[in-house]
Amino acid sequence: MTTAASFPTAPQTPPSWSFTPHDISGRTKEIIDKSNKFYDSMSQVESPAVTNFVEPFMKFENELGPIINQLTFLQHVSSDKEIRDASVDSSLKLDELNIDLSLRHDVFLQFARVWQDAQSQADSIERETFKYIEKSYKDYIHSGLELDEPDRLKIKEIKKKISVNSINFSKNLGEQKEYITFTKEQLEGVPDSILTQFETIESGSDTLYKVTFKYPDIFPVMKLASSSQTRKQAFLADQNKVPENEAILLDTLKLRDEVASLLGYDTYANYNLYDKMAKDSTTVMDFLNDLKKKLIPLGEKELQILQDMKSKDVKKRDQDEDPSYYIWDHRYYDNKYLLENFNVDLEKISEYFPLETTITRMLQIYETLFNLKFIETKNAQEKSVWHEDVKQLAVWNMDDPKSPRFIGWIYFDLHPRDGKYGHAANFGLSSSFMINDTTRSYPVTALVCNFSKSTKDKPSLLKHNEIVTFFHELGHGIHDLVGQNRESRFNGPGSVPWDFVEAPSQMLEFWTWNRNELVHLSSHYKTGEKIPEHLIDSLIKTKHVNGALFTLRQLHFGLFDMKVHTCKDLQNLSICDTWNQLRQDISLMSNGGTLSKGYASFGHIMSDSYSAGYYGYLWAEVFATDMYYTKFAKDPLNTKNGIQYRDIVLARGGLRDINDSLKEFLGREPSKDAFLKELGLQN
Structure with missing residues (x-):
């Protein structure tokens, strides 16, 4: 990141955060x-x-x-x-x-x-x-x-x-502060480098490790703990957190159905889809069920390999353990499969991606692609950010290098803490708009993530999936920053149909699977060395490994969302049975006779935009994949194409019909061919 001292002063000061x-x-x-x-x-x-x-x-x-x-x-x-x-x-x-x-x-x-x-x-x-x-x-x-x-x-x-x-x-x-505790023996397989990040509690003669449900805590346990019983306990505890949300969701579903009925719609889904690209629930269900039908045969083949791996593992360990494959086994055996068959050690790979260096180089990619410049700044205000961890950056358009044009502010809030939003998201704080004919109010946007913090022994290291997450959320941030319409209503992600909103960010995820970009991002946290070729090659080969199972998991969320928002007998709907049965049928993985309540932490379903709209993640991938393979696959850092994309698809926001913008950018009507090929469903 270029320093503020070597750049012009931004024409608009960032917001003050000195609120009581x-x-x-x-x-x-x-x-x-x-x-x-x-x-x-x-x-x-x-x-x-x-x-x-x-x-x-x-x-x-x-x-x-x-x-x-x-x-x-x-x-x-x-x-x-x-x-x-x-x-x-x-x-x-x-x-x-x-x-x-x-x-x-x-x-x-x-x-x-x-x-x-x-x-x-x-x-x-x-x-x-x-x-x-x-x-x-x-x-x-x-x-x-x-x-x-x-x-x-x-x-x-x-x-x-x-x-x-x-x-x-x-x-x-x-606000949830729930956690689960394990002894060191129960956490066998989780390396000491991760155990040190857990708080400990003394219980008699035992030292218990406190595992919260924040991503940096719970995910390593699910991926690395060799005990199936530990994984099961961790999975169910995480799924069953915030139990009070179940009643809130049920009540909301009934209220939404009542609104839809009053407004003359047969279901809430059709009410909420009126201004989306899909338009109605029939189109959405056809899209999701067609994907499900095509993906299940591939998913069954992937699952059989993992099932065999667990059976051999149990036999080898000579334990009185159930060899059946359960949903809480998946992260562990998916990770184990990558390690044993592709030599992909995700922990080892993360050593080459210390957070600070990786983000600096990530921004360089965005700067090249979109002709922008990110400048980390600190202003004189006592409360220039809402927390000491937060970074504040000014963003400039470099189309005329001699006269950079300020386009807005972006914040990075990257580490977990009590009371903080627990997932990853971009929050648009101010959309761009014209104050008068000559003066623009510039956008302000914030990336909120939950990456592990640095310790005295080691800096924060990004897992590859966290790099993907950052690229994705920064894509939303760029969408916010480059809007050029006069009115705020027509700028940024919120201005486009909600089943397209993820496409710009999904497209940028492709850069995180490219050899040159990954090498550019890398710098070993101890030596500064670039990531070795064999690690890059092995990682890239895994892009589509168990991809059908991953997409089927997304289909579970999408179909559950549509199921509860098209149900006309909510009084007799068992939301718990529906969630668990659908997950078992679609993800193909057994619940082991247990019932869990992951819908109580399914935040998207409570959003006006994503309710009866979670399908949009898969729907938008059709356009994301088409844009990438048409314009960027051969030359990912082509600035000319990046500027075209920036100005045609992003900057115009919701003022034009998104299909018209896509047609202009692609030079033809959008196609789903690249999407189906990416999923392995078409040659």
Whole structure:
């Protein structure tokens, strides 16, 4: 990363993070009061038109979005529980406000008048303005504003309950501090280098290792513990965490179904798919079931190899152990298979990818591909970031090297801590928009991950799958940063159909499987040496090993999501039986007669965007794979193609139909051929 001292000063200062709980509460109240007053005034506008109605709405939305995102983001990352709680409270109040505003019938009538006029004057209205009017009007219709008042009030009441459920579900996950303990004997196979990261508890004459459900703790146990009983205990404990979320999910499913029925949809899935690429649940189910049918024969072959491996392993160990293959065995034998058949020692490989060096070189790849520059900065503000671990970077467009153009701020928050969001995600904090004809408000975005921290003996080392994760999430960040539309609504990942949103990030994962890029990223944490060719070769050969089983796991999530959101008899649905039976049928792995409740930590299913939408991960891969093989496979660091992709697919956001942008970038209609070949389903 280039230092700030050798670069121009950014024209926009980054946000301040010096919030107290009182500040969060006060700012939230200000937003609520200001919003209600604004909507009241807009409802009174006589002869609403673009200049006196639409433009004020766009300006209001642009200006309020960044502070709302900041206030509600802190619940996921602050190390201060009082601030997290205040942020949760802010989210509850602002969600309630948003529901109230989205169901303002008087404002809807104003938009209906403007929309009627706009259709006859389309040629004279600026494109983004016309699109804003159209989307606003259709969103109001979709929210039920054409219904009579009693039904509108019912919808408002139900949506508020759903909002509370969603926030509480997420809070429970973020605040959970559950763990499981093992003796050193029970953790046989887990190397000392990992054992040292666990806290210990003295219990009589035994020293117990405290394994939390954060990724750096639980995953190594699942991958490396040689005892099947240990793996089973770890798997079930992790799956059954936050049990209070089960009731929240069940209640939410019933509430969603009620909303869909009031709005005239047969299922919640069809209600929530109306603005996605797939459009309806029939299309989604056809897509998922077709993949399932094609993948199961491949998955069965992969599973048989692993089953045989466990049988031999049990016999060799001469233990009174069940030789059957269970779901909690999979990470262990998948890892063992890679090691024994491809000489892939993932722990050894990680020694060549210390976090700091790897990220610096990762950014160099993005800089080359998209013609950008990342500058790590620290400003004079006392609270320039929300935690001492966080890095703040200014990002510049280098199309004219003599005159770099600032495009926004990005944060990296990479290590686990109590109360922090437990997975990996990109949070868009402020979308790009034009303040006036000459001045832009620049985007702010944050990558939140959970990679192990450095110790006194060893720096943080990235596993290959963590490198893939970082590339993926940074892809969302780039999407946020390069938006060039005037209105914030049309920039960034949130502006495109939600079953396309993962495609840009999935495409960038391909770089993490390329020899040259992996060599470039590598630097042994002790010697600085590049990763040896034999390790690179063995790793690359494993890209599709057990790939069908991996995709079938994704299909389990997608089909479960669709199953519960198309069910018309939720009263009699056993969500636990459904989850476990589907997983056994689709992933092909036995539950061993146990029932686990992984849906209680399935965060995506509680999101408005991903509910009845998890299929989008696989759907989007069709476009990701097509883009990569068409434009980048032969020359992954082709800056010309990277800039085309940046400006055609990413920068235009949701202003254009995504199919039109894809067609322009690819030079033809999108095709699923590359996707099927990648999965081994087509020659």
